[in-house]
Amino acid sequence: MKxxxxxxxxxxxxxxxxxxLFYNCYLAACAEETKSIEEWxxxxxxxxxxWTAPLTxxxxxxxxxxxxxxxxxxxxxxxxxxxxxxxxxKKYQYQQVLLLKYGVIDRxxxxxxxxxxxxxxxxxxxxxxxxxxxxxxxxxxxxxTEEKDWLPYTVAHFQLKMPTGKYQHAxxxxxxxxxxxxxxxxxxxxxxxxxxLTKKLKPLIFHADVICSFPxxxxxxxxxxxxxxxxxxxxxxxxxxxxxxNLMFEVNGFAQGDLKANGDRIPASDNGYFIISPGIGWSCKxxxxxxxxxxxxxxxxxxxxxxxxxxxxxxx
Numbered sequence: 210m211k212x213x214x215x216x217x218x219x220x221x222x223x224x225x226x227x228x229x230l231f232y233n234c235y236l237a238a239c240a241e242e243t244k245s246i247e248e249w250x251x252x253x254x255x256x257x258x259x260w261t262a263p264l265t266x267x268x269x270x271x272x273x274x275x276x277x278x279x280x281x282x283x284x285x286x287x288x289x290x291x292x293x294x295x296x297x298x299k300k301y302q303y304q305q306v307l308l309l310k311y312g313v314i315d316r317x318x319x320x321x322x323x324x325x326x327x328x329x330x331x332x333x334x335x336x337x338x339x340x341x342x343x344x345x346x347x348x349x350x351x352x353x354t355e356e357k358d359w360l361p362y363t364v365a366h367f368q369l370k371m372p373t374g375k376y377q378h379a380x381x382x383x384x385x386x387x388x389x390x391x392x393x394x395x396x397x398x399x400x401x402x403x404x405x406l407t408k409k410l411k412p413l414i415f416h417a418d419v420i421c422s423f424p425x426x427x428x429x430x431x432x433x434x435x436x437x438x439x440x441x442x443x444x445x446x447x448x449x450x451x452x453x454x455n456l457m458f459e460v461n462g463f464a465q466g467d468l469k470a471n472g473d474r475i476p477a478s479d480n481g482y483f484i485i486s487p488g489i490g491w492s493c494k495x496x497x498x499x500x501x502x503x504x505x506x507x508x509x510x511x512x513x514x515x516x517x518x519x520x521x522x523x524x525x
Contacts, residue, residue, distance in 0.1 A: 249411050254497035254522045256445030256459040257486055260418045262362035262407035264352055265312040265524065273522040275306035280515050285508035287477035293513075299331040300512070304343075320348035324374075328386035337384030343374040344391040350405065361408035366420060370399035377430045392480065392511065393465055394436030397424040403441075416445045437466030437479060447490075457488040457499060482508035488518070497522045 254273070255261040265271045281300035283293035294300070303326065310320040327340040346368055353363040376395025380387050390396060401422030408415045424436035445459035464481040467474050488501025503516040 249409065251414075251449050251455070252453075252492040252494055252497050253414070253447055253449075253455050253490055254492065254499045254520055255447070256416055256443070256457055257488065257499065257501050257503065257518050257520065258461045258484075259416045259443035259445035259459055260350075260364075260366065260405040261416050262352070262364045262405045264316070264318040264350060264364070265310045267312045267315055269312045269524050271308075271310040271522055271524045273308040273310070273520060275304070275308070275518060275520045277302070277304035277306070278517045279304065281512045282515060283513045285482075285505075285511055285513060287479075287510050289507060289509050291513060297331070298333070299329070301329050303327045310348075316352040318348075318350045320350070322346040322348070326389065328389075330384045330386055332384060335384060337382070337386040339383050339386040339389070341375060341387070341389050343389045344395065345371045345373045347371065356407070356409060361406045361415075364405040366403045366405050366418065368401045368403075368420065368422070370397075370401070370422065372396045372398060372427070376427075392463070393422065393439050394424055394427075394434070394468065396427040396429050396434070397436055398427075399424045399436075412449045414447045414449070416443075416447075418443050432470050433472070435469045437468055439463065439465035453491050453493055455490045455492070457486075457490060457501065459486040459488070459501075460484065461486065461503075478510070480508070480510035482511045486518075495523065 279302040281294070283291055285291055305325045306322060308320065308322045310318055313319050323345050324343040325341070326343050328338070330337045349367040351365045353365055354360055356362045370391060370393070372390065372395060374389030374391070374395055375387055376390040379385060388395060393399065399422045401420050403418060403420030405418045406416065418441070420441045422439050422441075424438070426433060426435045428434065440463070442462045443459065445457060448456045450456065461484040462482070465479055467476065467478045469475065482505050484503050484505050486501050486503040488499050490497065490499040492498065498521040499519070501518045503514070503518060505511065505514050
């Protein structure tokens with residue numbers, strides 16, 4: 210009996226020692242993984258549209274211009290059916306976007322975005338061309354949690370769309386190209402809020418955001434108008450290669466409800482789209498670049514665009 214008890218005690222001690230050693234090894238591995246994640250911080254410009262959660266840093270200014278060439282191949286109607294342009298019809302656009310981000314304090318970032326665009330259209334024998342500023346944006350982002358173990362970077366996102374683009378009194382000779390307001394609706398002030406997430410899993414970095422905006426009432430050509438509430442949702446992933454290169458793939462979604470004119474809801478005035486975007490980037494500590502292609506796959510009451518995008522970023 211004593212021998213059996215002794216054997217059980219020996220076995221119990223060995224089990225306890227094994228569990229203790231395994232637990233300590235597990236903690237060491239977790240610490241090493243966390244250290245590896247913290248040390249592995251490859252520079253990149255991020256996806257085209259999806260926000261990256263890590264902030265710019267205190268007292269640092271990030272300057273990021275975008276260059277878009279958008280070519281319209283047709284449009285999606287209010288039932289989501291695609292209609293291509295007839296032979297000889299053309300519609301295309303150049304956009305120059307400037308995004309500035311500044312780190313105010315340790316966990317707070319302020320940003321602003323301005324958009325200048327040139328729009329061209331040819332329908333039959335008629336042509337239209339206009340250039341000017343589209344709507345502008347202000348952003349305020351606050352870091353809620355930094356990345357730790359399996360927790361991602363989490364950032365609270367606040368934004369305001371400002372109606373700096375022309376949205377009424379369209380010139381019929383310009384075929385609608387002179388209306389420069391955002392797709393969500395020109396003329397309105399749109400406050401919005403959401404969340405940005407980033408998670409590193411070497412050699413991948415994942416990004417996601419969801420942002421909901423609430424347009425305010427505006428008079429458009431004398432009509433009291435309230436555009437529908439709209440939602441932006443984006444997801445992007447980066448795969449990092451040697452020599453500073455990385456591959457990027459992104460999906461972007463947008464959904465907006467019907468608008469109201471003089472208090473009455475206008476049926477089939479909602480819109481939305483779903484975009485895919487592959488790209489390739491090259492980065493070093495001083496400069497990050499990305500070349501991407503965007504395609505609108507499906508939509509409602511929107512143009513079916515194919516776009517080439519180039520962006521770069523420098524931080525001072």
